[in-house]
Amino acid sequence: QKEVEQNSGPLSVPEGAIASLNCTYSDRVSQSFFWYRQYSGKSPELIMSIYSNGDKEDGRFTAQLNKASQYVSLLIRDSQPSDSATYLCAAYFGGGSNYKLTFGKGTLLTVNP
């Protein structure tokens, strides 16, 4: 069973701080990883994808992938109250699981003004 594990939180940070969200996965052959943001009552929205080891930055967001340690993280710099949402880590394992994206349980982030 290929799994994605996330700290369910909740995670609370003050405005302007760095929020760090972490995720581990069970399959060394995993191909690619994604972070989705879901506001309460809304649908998930892709905010970051990462396909190779290292860091990927996009504005205030940085995704980090370490395939040897089987973890992926999302850093949100200068956190804003509008970042308050559930963040879903997802992995595409490929192979026999074609077309199936495996989600973690999500981490609820609250940014306090």
Added chain:
Amino acid sequence: DTEVTQTPKHLVMGMTNKKSLKCEQHMGHRAMYWYKQKAKKPPELMFVYSYEKLSINESVPSRFSPECPNSSLLNLHLHALQPEDSALYLCASSQEHRVGEQYFGPGTRLTVT
């Protein structure tokens, strides 16, 4: 156009009713997905269509019947549902080789009475 649309937004149905959920995208994506999401849980994959053919059925009860009339449309036909089927039903689409980069519709909030 990077939008996935879903109708209706809300649906209340009795256990003997038959209803349909509709999803549409015009991004040229050839993979389309149905998910079920319960409160505080990640999306749970139900069905995947690739090039208008059913690729994945995650052992979903037959009271849920998917249909893909063409490359832009996806339907989910509902019949004899149970109260535990009440949930947010999400449609998503992606390029067939970028499974992790899914665009979600706003969802249909279904209540079964």
